[in-house]
Amino acid sequence: MGTREEEQEALAVRAAAGDGSALNELLASIQPNVLRRCARFLPCYQDAEEACQDVLLQVARNIGSxxxxxxxxxxxxxxxxxxxxxxxxxxxxxxxxxSHAEAPVDVPDARTTSVIAGSRLDLLDALEQLEGRRAELVAPMVLRDICQLDYKEIALHLGIPEGTVKSRIHQARGHVREYLVAGL
Structure with missing residues (x-):
């Protein structure tokens, strides 16, 4: 038997070919990792759980692609x-x-309750701003800095040369840095 990643790769290939039981097994296998990775983006556990369910649904819907x-x-x-x-x-x-409703709900702002949560929210805001201006820079930076993929994997996935990946990451970091400094 291979590693967990090798098993997931094999399940993904079978699921992409239409094997429903392989898809169910794949979803069960990836769920803990998906939740953990969603929590890297979203500081509130319930939000990460919501994102995790959305991701699993997207995997199920799009595995054929x-x-x-x-x-x-x-x-x-x-x-x-x-x-x-x-x-x-x-x-x-x-x-x-x-916030426009008549009786606003008193929800604590994550930025004031956790430095880590605040920095994640600031980063998500910065990425949203960047996506509106230079969308092609967002995916390479997210895949490198948040998902921690290597340059070769990113280049292969995006179908662009490794040098272009590095250049886009460098540019994206510069834009994000400007946004974060301006927000301070």
């Missing part, structure tokens, strides 16, 4: 990053809608 061009783990990291960022945008939108 997994072509094996990159490793399944890389494909999954992209879905986790996108799903977590989407959950954050949705939570932000809900919070804005609640």
């Amino acid at each position: 997994f072509q094996g061009r990159s490793k399944f783990s890389t494909w999954l990291h992209v879905i986790i990053a996108n799903g977590s960022r989407q959950t954050y945008r949705s939570l932000k939108r809900r919070a804005a809608e609640q």
